[in-house]
Amino acid sequence: MVASPAYALIATDLDGTLLRGDDTVSERSLAALARAGRAGARHLVVTGRPAPGVRPLLTALGGTGLAVCGQGAQVYDAGSGRMLWSVRLDRELAETALGKIEAEVGPVFAAVDQDGTDGLTLIEPGYRMPRPTLPAVGVARREDLWREPISKVLLRHAALSDDELAAAARSVVGSLATVTMSGPGTVELQPCGVTKATGLALAAERLGVPAARALAFGDMPNDIPMFRWAAHGVAMANAHPELKAVADEVTTSNEDDGIAVVLERLFPAG
Structure with missing residues (x-):
């Protein structure tokens, strides 16, 4: 299968978005991400959690690539266990x-x-x-x-x-x-000027994917810069009203596999 002509990068927030309330990812969401991966799309976690707190989740997701952590202040390489970029708050x-x-x-x-x-x-x-x-x-x-x-x-x-x-x-x-x-x-x-969008842009540049081919999922106001950077922003049904106001579409909640609902449409089985 060839990659979707529209999206080659899938950026997902964790809490309230990809993760359910019990900190797990549903089998349906995992299957949808795997399907998109087979089509050539890269999955990139973009979270407010710091890198040390994300490692166990990345392992559960089978992630060995990049992750944007700490609200965009960190770009972490899960494969090597190294921080590729970070900004400190004075x-x-x-x-x-x-x-x-x-x-x-x-x-x-x-x-x-x-x-x-x-x-x-x-x-x-x-x-x-x-x-x-x-x-x-x-x-x-x-x-x-x-x-x-x-x-x-x-x-x-x-x-x-x-x-x-x-x-x-x-x-x-x-x-x-x-x-x-x-x-x-x-x-x-x-740090002043640092948002999820700054970290996402740096990670996407390393992956060779432009913003025009990025799809983003989130649920809170800290995801607004990420939505403005990406070509298409999808808010969860449980999202904060400020994020819904700038989203390109609203999917079902994190408990109802909202990410999978969108990915199954964009990357159909075949």
């Missing part, structure tokens, strides 16, 4: 940004993803991980979050919704960092 800028946010909305709870292929997720007292399956290490004090280079900061607020916290953070952070919202309970600060 720790002094991160502390300054946190101070501005807390001056605006009161105390927040913070966590960080450390940089590197073996970086840890550190959480200060009071911070709750949005997904219990994600590993994290508790620290005693906020200053302990900054002891090693980091790729991003994660924020939670006791009273504000994710949308409210993200909006407040954007209003005061300015050029100190990029503010994203990547899932329930997940507002993040990452």
Whole structure:
């Protein structure tokens, strides 16, 4: 079979998109990705999760190629276990940004993803991980979050919704960092100007695939830059309204094999 004339790259978010609520990928979705692969299309995971937290999932997916991690701040080679490209968030800028946010909305709870292929997720007292399956290490004090280079900061607020916290953070952070919202309970600060689209564009260039032949799937506002970069953006039925507003189409939910529904149409059996 020859590759689809339209799409040679399939970029998928993980949480709320390719993954079901129990952190698994359905047999139907795996079969649809395999069918697209036989037709010549490459699958590229593009996730907010840091590279260390993505490795087990890439293994389960049989992935040995590239993955875009950390909201676009990392391009990871699963085959060699090496980081091909990464951008750190300056720790002094991160502390300054946190101070501005807390001056605006009161105390927040913070966590960080450390940089590197073996970086840890550190959480200060009071911070709750949005997904219990994600590993994290508790620290005693906020200053302990900054002891090693980091790729991003994660924020939670006791009273504000994710949308409210993200909006407040954007209003005061300015050029100190990029503010994203990547899932329930997940507002993040990452290096200024870095988005999923920056990492995706770098990975696609390495694979020799232009944006005009890229198909993207997602569910949250942090996927908006990826949709704007790719030729066609598909939002899940469970997606945030902001992403649905810019999507080219909306498929069924992550629990109902939304990615497979689209891929089966674009890459029919034969």
